[in-house]
Amino acid sequence: MAVVINLLYIIASVLFIFGIKMLGHADTARSGNRLSAVGMMIAIVATLLYGGLAWPMIIGGVLLGGAIGAIAATRVPMTGMPEMVAIFNGLGGLASLLIGVVEFVKIYTVKGGVETYLTNLAAQSGVTVPAWFAALAIALTILIGGITFTGSLVAWGKLSEKLPGQPISFPGSGILNILLLLTAIGAVVTFTIAPSGACALTTVIVLISAALVLGVLSTIPIGGGDMPVVIALLNSYSGIAAAFAGFIILNNVLVVAGCLVGASGLILTGIMCKAMNRSLGNVLFGGFGSAAGKAGTAMEGEMKAASAEDAYYVLEAARHVVFVPGYGMAVAQAQHAVKELAEILESKGCQVEFAVHPVAGRMPGHMNVLLAEADVPYEQLWEMDAINRVIDTVDVAVVIGANDVVNPAALDDEASPIYGMPIINVHKARTVYCLKRGKGRGFSGLENALFFKDNVRMLYGDAKATLSGLVSEFSE
Amino acid sequence: MDLAPLLLLLFAFTLAIFLGVELISKVPSQLHTPLMSGSNAISGIAIVGALMALNVGESPVTKWIAFAALVFASVNVVGGYLVTDRMLAMFQAKNKGGKK
Numbered sequence: 001m002a003v004v005i006n007l008l009y010i011i012a013s014v015l016f017i018f019g020i021k022m023l024g025h026a027d028t029a030r031s032g033n034r035l036s037a038v039g040m041m042i043a044i045v046a047t048l049l050y051g052g053l054a055w056p057m058i059i060g061g062v063l064l065g066g067a068i069g070a071i072a073a074t075r076v077p078m079t080g081m082p083e084m085v086a087i088f089n090g091l092g093g094l095a096s097l098l099i100g101v102v103e104f105v106k107i108y109t110v111k112g113g114v115e116t117y118l119t120n121l122a123a124q125s126g127v128t129v130p131a132w133f134a135a136l137a138i139a140l141t142i143l144i145g146g147i148t149f150t151g152s153l154v155a156w157g158k159l160s161e162k163l164p165g166q167p168i169s170f171p172g173s174g175i176l177n178i179l180l181l182l183t184a185i186g187a188v189v190t191f192t193i194a195p196s197g198a199c200a201l202t203t204v205i206v207l208i209s210a211a212l213v214l215g216v217l218s219t220i221p222i223g224g225g226d227m228p229v230v231i232a233l234l235n236s237y238s239g240i241a242a243a244f245a246g247f248i249i250l251n252n253v254l255v256v257a258g259c260l261v262g263a264s265g266l267i268l269t270g271i272m273c274k275a276m277n278r279s280l281g282n283v284l285f286g287g288f289g290s291a292a293g294k295a296g297t298a299m300e301g302e303m304k305a306a307s308a309e310d311a312y313y314v315l316e317a318a319r320h321v322v323f324v325p326g327y328g329m330a331v332a333q334a335q336h337a338v339k340e341l342a343e344i345l346e347s348k349g350c351q352v353e354f355a356v357h358p359v360a361g362r363m364p365g366h367m368n369v370l371l372a373e374a375d376v377p378y379e380q381l382w383e384m385d386a387i388n389r390v391i392d393t394v395d396v397a398v399v400i401g402a403n404d405v406v407n408p409a410a411l412d413d414e415a416s417p418i419y420g421m422p423i424i425n426v427h428k429a430r431t432v433y434c435l436k437r438g439k440g441r442g443f444s445g446l447e448n449a450l451f452f453k454d455n456v457r458m459l460y461g462d463a464k465a466t467l468s469g470l471v472s473e474f475s476e
Numbered sequence: 477m478d479l480a481p482l483l484l485l486l487f488a489f490t491l492a493i494f495l496g497v498e499l500i501s502k503v504p505s506q507l508h509t510p511l512m513s514g515s516n517a518i519s520g521i522a523i524v525g526a527l528m529a530l531n532v533g534e535s536p537v538t539k540w541i542a543f544a545a546l547v548f549a550s551v552n553v554v555g556g557y558l559v560t561d562r563m564l565a566m567f568q569a570k571n572k573g574g575k576k
Contacts, residue, residue: 065553259496261516
């Protein structure tokens, strides 16, 4: 039976690999996702072929978890997608952590300690491993799983605005993080040396606590604007946690699948960092925005407010309009209103484009999801470099709740924390309208030099209401 | 102590890293979210670990912890795949040029 199970695991791994490959191309993405789901199904069925399983609990657990997942996934609005992905990711990390705990409890409770445990493990998996290896795998699974879990919860809190989006830091938080990390590493080492015996339980409790607190403390100092990087990184962690869990129970499908996720998450993290022209270390420890209070040249001039009526006259005369969506569009759920306005402009012979910055929003590709939901045609979506080449011929740029990704301080203010980050150069358009909830600073806490430029007008208020107002101006 | 099976596992681990990097190093930005959400669903593979721990021979404590792991992993798997499919359904409708 073990041969059949392992062959099925190989098939599942192949399906995961093809699934991820196909997810990378627009026309095959959906079938890729389904293929990987089939792979998951095969992996689960193969595991059920092991004898002696507690069926009532298995059926109950899968039904309960599956129902919760299905209901959450079908009810969540597209604008709530980043939070949802963060929560799912956190639960994956928690599951890995608990698997680590389960294996520890087995070692702790079994007569004969780690030797008996390893004998039982060898009987189940057919592989004999040294005690230090099993213990190290357990400790690392608990550590990474714990960081993933609470880190994702904090990300969820920030994304759903249950926690403030601004970076939260306090004096000494850096030192505390280092101490916690050292504690965690110490616990990992201690547990690897002495996985059973009197102190083992204490070690594991210290390890779990340190991991959970580390997850929180390493995520709260990161501002909302950096969330795409954080989400991608946490995604990577959850894969690595699963891969380590695979090393504990010596299961190759866990190792391969977890590792694929870990690697793909790391790549996405790299892409996001590159889009901001910052290193990962800078994102994690730089607190982009936490330094905003002191850094950056003071702004001169004033923000000029405009009414929807003014904007209407300018838009009506425009022949080329570019919309630049950001997180504000997501919060206001304004994507359908934008699409409606774009259609009206098009029907008047105006050329309309949507310029999407790679890190606009709160997760990688966030804006593309929202614009897809509103049926914006693919041909109208332009990437940053493409739109920047023609931006000075654009009559009107409409910035919908985007902040840092259009901040010209990134180009010319060396004192600014975002200096060097590639932006969409909307300030070069003839006229710019910025839709913004209020005069306050954006999510990142940075003052935006764009708002003080001569060709820029502010449209204050909820983005959806403002856009609907414009649409009705046109229909009158 | 025979380390060969362990080394094979490490071998698979190392190859999978390179494979993962190779697979998605050039993904268009419009697909970043579904890709992440889809690979997130795959990380629910931890479900296999939970299932294996739910053995009749285990102590009740072990079983209940494994049960909790199973529930969380199931949420991750089912929810992750469904959410990704929902997102991709919108992308597909759009790519076919259908307006509504």
